[in-house]
Amino acid sequence: MSEKKTTVSRREFLKDAGLVVGGATIGSAAILSACGGKTETKTVTTTATKTVTTTAGGSTTTEYVCPVDSQKFSSLADLQNHYAAAHAGKSMDNIVSFKVDGRSYTLGVEPWWPLVYVLRDVLGYFSIKVGCDMGNCGTCAILVNGTPMFSCLMLASEADGLEITTAEGLCNGAELSPVQKKFYEYDATQCGYCTPGLLIAATALIAENSRPTADDVRKAFSGHLCFCNNMTKQVACMVGGV
């Protein structure tokens, strides 16, 4: 297969945030993005592919994007024709449905794909980080039905029917959650790589124990690592609750 050159423009490159699109989806959802107040509408189709509808300046543009080679098409029919011709041998037998930060997804996954890979590199939830890929570091922590889990240790095929919350989904609209506010007040971030995982652990802790002691916080954070060694402030900010 000949390779297609990227369509990423220099303008897009210079934007502060990278290009993020949805994943292979079936179903439909309308989403209000959190902590930014930005309205983003996603329309999805009934094939194992993805489309992105962006609303900007009052006009709407819909792109039909091939999930395998990311080629874009102007109509669903064109995309379906392309998919049948270019990826005839490509099928995804494992179809799973789950919610992430309130958005519903149904998508095909390979049986060996860890959940972290699907959430990050298919769906674009980049607040979930990868530090070790083996349950050592906690940077990929998410809430699964309210329980903190390491998404590198879960297969995506296990996520069917689950409700997932990421650090991006902790905000209350455009407002920081109480846990996020405490991290801010205590300046408990350093480089920021471990922070999303710690926010997840802290949120789960506070849900269970509104007045944690330092030992409680340490236990809640025990599966996490901070390479910057900012443990002092991270523990202190959660002692006594939010």
Place this chain on the structure above:
Amino acid sequence: MITLDDSVKLSDYKVLRNPAIHDQSIMKILTGKADFAADHFAGHKYFGAIKCSTIAHGEVVSVDASEAMKLPGVKAVITADDCPVWNKTITWYGQDVAGVVADNWYTAIRALPLIKVTYKEAAASVDPDYAIQEGAPLTGILPNSNIGTAGVCFRDAKTDKRSTSAANNVFDPSTFNECDVIKEYTFGWTTTYPHNELEAHQTTAWWVGDDVYYYTGCQDITSNKSTVANALGMALNKVHAVTHFNCGGFGGKTSDILAPQACIMSKKVGGYPVLCKNSRQMNVLNRGHNFPTRSRIKFGVKKDGNNYKFHACDAEFWSDGGVNSFSPVGNVFFGLQKTYIIPNISLVAYRIQTNTPTRGYWRCVNDPCGAMNYDSAIDKLAYDLGVDPYDLRLNNLGNQSLPDQDVPTMYWGSFPIKEELELAAQKSGYKTKHKMAPKSQTVDDIYHNGDKRWYGIAITGHEDSHGSSSGSGRGGIVKAQTDGTFLVTTASARGCSGGTTVCTNVVAETLGAKPEDVKLGEWGNTDVGLNAGIQAGSSHTISISSAFYNAAIEMRYKIFQVALTKAPFKGVATSVDDLYAEDSVVYLKKDKSVSATFKSLNWGNNIAASGQGWTVGAAGTVDEVGRRNGGAWRSVGNYIKPGQAVYTYGSAAAATEVAVDEETGQVEILHIWNVVDTGTTMFKNGALKEIGCGAEAFHNQAFFYNTVYDPNTGAVISTNYTEAMFPTYMDMKTENHDLIDYESFDAGGPFGCHGIAEPCVTNYSSVLCAIYNAIGVWVDPQMAQMSADRVLKALGKA
């Protein structure tokens, strides 16, 4: 103690000691929107993985990628023939030998073992003690030896000769004959750890026409960009690098972070985006580890009343540099040399080359293992002499009222180690708690809590080589917004420690703007920053903030020029010198009632200013706009005048209290007091946070971190965080840390704020010395931690 010149009124500064975070980066981190190198192009990129060598020394004879290419989803394979930064000569186990590009990460790593590499293996030296033996195989790093001289310092008091040249040893060994007591101490290898941040090395690259673009996790974007341009044979303006966020660089991400590899991989697949990354195991196998060090330190002292004075010191330090040919260990004796008056000195540092992975700076600081050695040696000496180690240290400190005399034109802007040691002693109650005889007190004696473990306390401290540093390579841009506010921009990773807060505060202070009126612009994009930059934290706080000082000076000049053309200043003021600004308002100097807000000046959208950092350690001048290019910031007493060459380094002291259980070997840190010279800080919370990070890091080094090598192959065996003994939150009682910033004057940087980073390196030693004070045996960390089993071994129980 050097004091401020009377003309300096720190109270005039608005942003000094400001505790407020002023950094939009923090909000991005907290809302999950901080973008690291791999956080781009979901569903819209390929993945690159690296195949590592399985020999420690030899040559790559052939690479057969045919089977790998048959795996569905594999797009390309690259070898040293494609990638100029790779070498067919292998010098360590884990070196890059090939790369795979595939349509997903798991296909890429499944393809790696299908690449068949044939090697011609050569004998290797993977153990540093073996590598320096006669007849040991050459590692292939140096032409004729496995030992390189990394740094020297010689002094001879009689002739007042000094030398930092290996060819000019002016030390007279006969000075030991003049001493009352001579003691010699050896230390085994200190611990090491994988210098691998949570974010593994990774780069996402793609091409648009003949230009290559990439997001990369690099502290030093500009030099990385040059590396890519050189590797690909491209002009610099065709290479576009961005680092927005970067996981805990700490010196581990200043060079190769897979950027050339990612760019080459992307080119191989037609320019489509490729994320080339390391798995955790790959990262540990093929990237940096810190320098373990061993030493021999010989002291000669003369009786001085009830105490002693250092008279001579002859010391050698050996550091295992792996395949590194550079020498961050060249100053492992820095604190010994600078903190104390030792009239006759011979200090030599050697770098041993081994066929093991690269070495990196230890969280910016280049000599923690050496510091552990000499700080501990002083305590050992004191106990052998029968004097309190704290008293021995105070009795031998350098003259705090004089500039350093070691190297011509090397003046000190701050040197408060005496005050720091005294403060640590005062805060910890050292004089009450410390007993010369080990096992003389239990924790129960002190705290009356029924705890029968042995109690110990120690104070160590030294001048650190970390502080202000040369910054002429750094650049900053300030752009005026139409609403009277400003954006600051640089080609620098946002990084850690409030560096961006410091930079925005520098601009606010210099411009006379409200801090909230200065915000971050396109931080981290070399395309919009000056062609220079490095992560704005730690040591480089001054160097990059001096760039922003200069940019702000130019900006102030430009907006005052605008003000001169507008009411109420037009016709009233004739020169920019007639004006000043405060809290985003411009005033006429001679009549403060004549004023205008920045916003009301309506200056349009075309005012931008740029500044270059100045070089400390060189004499400086001021140009017509007011920008500086070097030299001292302000005058200091009779010693330093503005413009004069000046260096400033940090210093720190630590008191550590431990309780040791003789039966189990368990050591508990009861309390730590870290006193760190921070200069006069711009961002108080950032400085305190940095002290805390350093304190934890070096207690972790004392008890936990350890890289384990296979003695036969040189392969790193401890390739994950558990095996590498990374501590968890359960291991640290952080509420027992007292973080104390000691404010001193910094002659080298704007507003007296200097980079502090982790001079808490002395904590490593203070733990060791406190354990000795508790149980009376030294638990020298010979290639392992001061863990419970090693305490028991030292006690003869294991």
